[in-house]
Amino acid sequence: MVAKGFTTCLWFDGQAEEAANHYVSIFEDSRIGDVMHAPDGNPHTTPDQVLTVEFEANGQKFVALNGGPLFKFNESVSFEIRCADQEEVDHYWNRLLEGGGEEGPCGWLKDRFGVSWQVVPEDLIRMFLDPDREKAARANRAMQTMRKLDVAELRRAFAGE
Structure with a gap:
């Protein structure tokens, strides 16, 4: 079977x-x-x-x-949405928060039903996988200050700007 x-x-x-x-x-x-x-x-x-x-x-x-x-939902299980660009990040972030959702840190949120989601730009994954660990660390530090992830700001941090 x-x-x-x-x-x-x-x-x-x-x-x-x-x-x-x-x-x-x-x-x-x-x-x-x-x-x-x-x-x-x-x-x-x-x-x-x-x-x-x-x-x-x-x-x-x-x-x-x-x-x-x-039983209630908690952050130990979440659904990750990989987004192509800021437009997609904004779309999923805003739609999932509709009706009483709650923003969390680093691209995480809870929707109005208590389900946890990670709204992640694909660029961030590529940054974290970059062999230049200092560039990846800069992107990570920038991400740590955000709620909804800002692709342009992550790119600037990654580039050292």
């Missing part, structure tokens, strides 16, 4: 359908799949309430589960 990829399950407290629709609205190559309603007798849902929503966001498979209040 061969498993065919992975599906990430995200645990929500009554917001599964709202979250799935929000993520699908942000990312290209996204869609809502099957929506399962809770069977009678589930202690965390009312009869006929949405239990799970299958969706794809940016080609990645997810299941949003209305599991109740028992």
Whole structure:
């Protein structure tokens, strides 16, 4: 038997359908799949309430589960979005913060559902991989002062300007 990829399950407290629709609205190559309603007798849902929503966001498979209040998201798991340029950084940063998200340091944020995201320009990855460790260190020091990452400022720091 061969498993065919992975599906990430995200645990929500009554917001599964709202979250799935929000993520699908942000990312290209996204869609809502099957929506399962809770069977009678589930202690965390009312009869006929949405239990799970299958969706794809940016080609990645997810299941949003209305599991109740028992578990909460934390920063130990995050989703990294590699962005081609500042326009993409701005797009994902702003869309993921909509409706009550929270900015974090170094390109991290929590969306309104508590899910952690890293919005990272591909240039920063290339800077960190550069064999000139001083250039990489300058870019890292600049990144440490930022919330949303500023590609132009990172490039200036990397170049020693």
